[in-house]
Amino acid sequence: xxxxxxxxxxxxxxxxxxxxxxxxxxxxxxxxxxxxxxxxxxxxxxxxxxxxxxxxxxxxxxxxxxxxxxxxxxxxxxxxxxxxxxxxxxxxxxxxxxxxxxxxxxxxxxxxxxxxxxxxxxxxxxxxxxxxxxxxxxxxxxxxxxxxxxxxxxxxxxxxxxxxxxxxxxxxxxxxxxxxx
Amino acid sequence: xxxxxxxxxxxxxxxxxxxxxxxxxxxxxxxxxxxxxxxxxxxxxxxxxxxxxxxxxxxxxxxxxxxxxxxxxxxxxxxxxxxxxxxxxxxxxxxxxxxxxxxxxxxxxxxxxxxxxxxxxxxxxxxxxxxxxxxxxxxxxxxxxxxxxxxxxxxxxxxxxxxxxxxxxxxxxxxxxxxxxxxxxxxxxxxxxxxxxxxxxxxxxxxxxxxxxxxxxxxxxxxxxxxxxxxxxxxxxxxxxxxxxxxxxxxxxxxxxxxxxxxxxxxxxxxxxxxxxxxxxxxxxxxxxxxxxxxxxxxxxxxxxxxxxxxxxxxxxxxxxxxxxxxxxxxxxxxxxxxxxxxxxxxxxxxxxxxxxxxxxxxxxxxxxxxxxxxxxxxxxxxxxxxxxxxxxxxxxxxxxxxxxxxxxxxxxxxxxxxxxxxxxxxxxxxxxxxxxxxxxxxxxxxxxxxxxxxxxxxxxxxxxxxxxxx
Numbered sequence: 001x002x003x004x005x006x007x008x009x010x011x012x013x014x015x016x017x018x019x020x021x022x023x024x025x026x027x028x029x030x031x032x033x034x035x036x037x038x039x040x041x042x043x044x045x046x047x048x049x050x051x052x053x054x055x056x057x058x059x060x061x062x063x064x065x066x067x068x069x070x071x072x073x074x075x076x077x078x079x080x081x082x083x084x085x086x087x088x089x090x091x092x093x094x095x096x097x098x099x100x101x102x103x104x105x106x107x108x109x110x111x112x113x114x115x116x117x118x119x120x121x122x123x124x125x126x127x128x129x130x131x132x133x134x135x136x137x138x139x140x141x142x143x144x145x146x147x148x149x150x151x152x153x154x155x156x157x158x159x160x161x162x163x164x165x166x167x168x169x170x171x172x173x174x175x176x177x178x179x180x181x
Numbered sequence: 182x183x184x185x186x187x188x189x190x191x192x193x194x195x196x197x198x199x200x201x202x203x204x205x206x207x208x209x210x211x212x213x214x215x216x217x218x219x220x221x222x223x224x225x226x227x228x229x230x231x232x233x234x235x236x237x238x239x240x241x242x243x244x245x246x247x248x249x250x251x252x253x254x255x256x257x258x259x260x261x262x263x264x265x266x267x268x269x270x271x272x273x274x275x276x277x278x279x280x281x282x283x284x285x286x287x288x289x290x291x292x293x294x295x296x297x298x299x300x301x302x303x304x305x306x307x308x309x310x311x312x313x314x315x316x317x318x319x320x321x322x323x324x325x326x327x328x329x330x331x332x333x334x335x336x337x338x339x340x341x342x343x344x345x346x347x348x349x350x351x352x353x354x355x356x357x358x359x360x361x362x363x364x365x366x367x368x369x370x371x372x373x374x375x376x377x378x379x380x381x382x383x384x385x386x387x388x389x390x391x392x393x394x395x396x397x398x399x400x401x402x403x404x405x406x407x408x409x410x411x412x413x414x415x416x417x418x419x420x421x422x423x424x425x426x427x428x429x430x431x432x433x434x435x436x437x438x439x440x441x442x443x444x445x446x447x448x449x450x451x452x453x454x455x456x457x458x459x460x461x462x463x464x465x466x467x468x469x470x471x472x473x474x475x476x477x478x479x480x481x482x483x484x485x486x487x488x489x490x491x492x493x494x495x496x497x498x499x500x501x502x503x504x505x506x507x508x509x510x511x512x513x514x515x516x517x518x519x520x521x522x523x524x525x526x527x528x529x530x531x532x533x534x535x536x537x538x539x540x541x542x543x544x545x546x547x548x549x550x551x552x553x554x555x556x557x558x559x560x561x562x563x564x565x566x567x568x569x570x571x572x573x574x575x576x577x578x579x580x581x582x583x584x585x586x587x588x589x590x591x592x593x594x595x596x597x598x599x600x601x602x603x604x605x606x607x608x609x610x611x612x613x614x615x616x617x618x619x620x621x622x623x624x625x626x627x628x629x630x631x632x633x634x635x636x637x638x639x640x641x642x643x644x645x646x647x648x649x650x651x652x
Contacts, residue, residue: 022252022637026260034323037385039487042393049492064492067505088394151490170487171394173325 032178040085040170041066041151047093047162050155060155065148072106072147080144082175083135085114090128092121093164098154099131103146111145118153121164201570202238203583203599204613204626205645206534207459210595211615211624212289212649215299217534218461219350219362220447223289223297227652228622230287235647236303238282240628242641244604245275245312249637268321273314273336274576276604281306284647285345297352299364304434307530308341309574324385328395331382334402338575340375342527343410344368344468345434350445360449368441368468371433372410373527377575379404388486397485402516405478407525409439409470433473441468443529455561458537464529471524481516531573538566538587562589568599579604593617601628605640613645622649 043064050060070076091097097118102110116131135143153166206217212228213236214221230236246267251260258266282305289299313336318327350364381402388396410433414426432438443466449459488504495501542563564587571578581603589595594616601609606629613626625646632639 018633018635019248019637020635021254022249022635023254024252026252029260030264031261032321034319034321035325036323037325037328037395039393039395039397039485041488041490042486043490043492045492051494062492064490065501066488066490067503068488069505086394169390169393176323 027181030179030181032176032181034176036174036176037171038174040172041149042169043151043167045153045166045168047160047164050153050160052158053154056154058158060158060160061152062155063150063152065150067148068103069147071103072144076144079176079178080140080174081177082137082140083143084173084175085133085135085170086173087116087131087168087170088128089118089131089169090126090167091118091164092124092126093155093162093166094121094123095155095157095162096120097156097166099168100152100154102150102152103143104148104150105145106147109145112139112142118166124163201532201572201581201601201603202645203568203570203581203585203601204597204611204628205624206568206570207457207536207538207566208587208595208597208613208615208624210617211622211647212287212299212651213284213624213647215289215350215352215362215364216303216348216445217463218447218449218459219299219352219364219445220360220449220461221352221362221459222354222360222449222457223291223352225651226291226297228287228289228299229650230284230301231648231650232286233283235287235301235649236282236284236645237647238280238643238645240281240641240643241279242605242639243275243277244640245271247638247640249635252637265321268314268317271312271314273312273333275312276309276574277312278309279306280308287649295353298350299352300349302345302347304343304345306341306343308339310339311336311576313337319383328385328387331384331400334381334383334404335379337379337404338377340373340377340527340575342373342468343371344373344438344441345371347436348445358451360451362445362447364445366443366445366464366466367436368443368466368529369434369436370410370439370441370468370470371430372408372414373439373468373470374406374408374411375525375527376404376406393487395486399481399483399485399516401482403478403480405476405480407470407474407476409472409474409525411473412475413473439468439470439472439474441527441529442466455540456537457540457566458535460535461533463532463534465531467526467528469524469526474522474524476521476523476525477518478521479516479518483512483515485512528573533571534568536566536568538564538585540564542588563587597626603641609641611643617651620650620652622651623647 045062049062053059053061099116099118101114103112104110114133119127119129121127202217205211205214208214209222209224250267251263282303284301284303287301289297291297315332315336319332347367348364350362352362354360382400384398386396386398388394413429443464445461445463447461449457451457488508490504493501540561542561566585568583568585570581581601583599583601585597585599587597596612596614599611608631609628610630611626611628612630613624615624628643629639629641636642
């Protein structure tokens with residue numbers, strides 16, 4: 001009785017109601033592509049921070065290591081499609097320097113590296129060097145194998161009485177992609 | 182997970198006016214109309230709802246976007262561009278809601294003093310989520326193109342209730358013209374969640390150059406989620422399979438959870454044989470969440486400047502500073518996430534109805550129409566009127582206005598057609614039909630009939646149906 005009544009009441013609406021021109025399978029085509037900018041490493045160096053470079057006689061070097069734990073986690077592996085590192089270095093040392101960033105995996109294997117020269121200061125006047133390195137889609141897998149970075153600054157002089165300051169600031173732009181939601 | 186969120190937003194969504202029962206309001210042939218106005222006219226002496234079938238109400242809506250807006254088959258745009266367009270066209274006051282009510286038991290009787298008592302139990306789920314526009318932009322596009330833009334964390338605003346309501350009401354025609362009614366309610370909450378008073382901003386700004394490229398500033402953040410009845414369900418140690426979940430929910434549904442009390446009040450005034458005015462206040466009450474409460478709060482300010490290397494002089498084999506760990510610790514210290522167990526109180530969403538209607542036409546019933554005899558005889562077989570509705574929601578009250586036409590076609594069948602303007606649309610046409618087949622009463626109503634040609638284009642949909650016995 002109830003079923004028959006319900007059927008009688010609902011049937012006319014079922015006849016006229018429908019969902020048209022709509023394809024829910026398009027959910028599979030949803031791709032979220034945020035672009036996120038975030039600060040990276042920064043530091044300031046003076047001559048006292050440098051030590052004699054054991055590998056290159058006549059040079060000074062300073063080295064430090066920082067974990068970047070998120071870089072090799074599942075989120076990064078699956079979703080970072082490209083990245084762009086931007087460095088801005090302000091230097092008053094009257095000599096050239098080289099910046100070297102080696103990205104290491106969990107078992108300390110180097111899979112990605114960034115190198116660029118830093119211009120020398122002029123008579124104590126700060127000189128700004130800007131450098132951008134794009135990690136293309138082809139190389140991104142090499143970057144996301146790593147979870148730490150070794151930062152080295154090579155000073156092209158052995159004179160430990162040099163006057164100057166080096167300030168490095170940096171950011172990374174991550175081009176993310178979320179699909180297969 | 183993201184897929185689930187999208188599906189929930191697009192489909193669970195239905196209106197906060199889901200709570201608006203413009204079709205049922207004032208329809209005295211249906212006993213459940215006493216749930217929307219306890220002071221309504223009661224033209225029968227007893228009723229008994231068919232258990233679990235006496236009232237089913239489903240309603241959902243989205244004030245800013247339809248399923249068609251996103252999932253239309255189009256050759257000129259893809260789904261991603263349509264989602265982008267929807268994100269930017271919607272406002273943070275747009276909302277998605279879902280409401281469902283299922284009456285378990287319902288009965289009523291008139292006593293010798295002409296009081297009509299009614300009582301019952303119904304289960305209700307009600308959820309509202311405002312569109313978190315700034316967070317959606319941040320998630321969809323990132324901060325790259327939004328340097329200096331302050332993302333408002335307060336856009337996160339959602340609440341939901343799943344509860345059982347035990348109610349008892351009394352209705353009496355006090356004079357020839359005035360009918361009053363009241364209903365006392367006890368709420369038994371199965372679960373509740375609420376995150377409605379969030380504040381703070383997140384902004385990325387170019388720094389002054391002294392530290393790093395940017396300042397990523399989390400400013401005066403205070404985000405809180407309050408839950409009750411949910412923590413035991415997600416604790417693997419407590420829950421072992423669906424059976425445990427059902428037992429837990431059933432226990433809480435029948436007065437074993439957090440309790441609350443509330444009251445409905447209503448009145449109907451028969452101005453003359455043609456004009457009737459009525460009003461009701463529903464769910465003036467609160468639920469007191471004291472057990473199985475788990476709240477989460479993150480608050481503080483922080484400027485993420487990056488990793489500051491200090492190149493310490495190290496001996497062979499000596500470790501440098503744990504910069505990353507220190508950064509994580511600093512963030513946790515500046516913006517701690519606390520788990521709290523303090524009780525909280527949630528006001529029920531108060532609803533107000535008001536209506537005025539004009540009856541005309543030849544009446545049905547035991548008495549002949551005597552249109553010149555005030556207060557005697559049944560009302561005419563037709564009526565037109567206007568109904569106003571307000572529900573108090575976390576951000577602001579929401580309103581709806583309805584024009585209706587009612588017609589009784591015969592002794593046993595009547596219908597009401599409504600035209601409603603609300604946040605969802607300006608052309609919501611609804612229809613409810615009521616039949617009295619002997620003692621058997623049946624009703625069914627639908628909203629948004631103009632969208633039945635393509636339901637995907639509807640901002641909201643609702644269905645109400647039920648079966649009763651009336652004497």
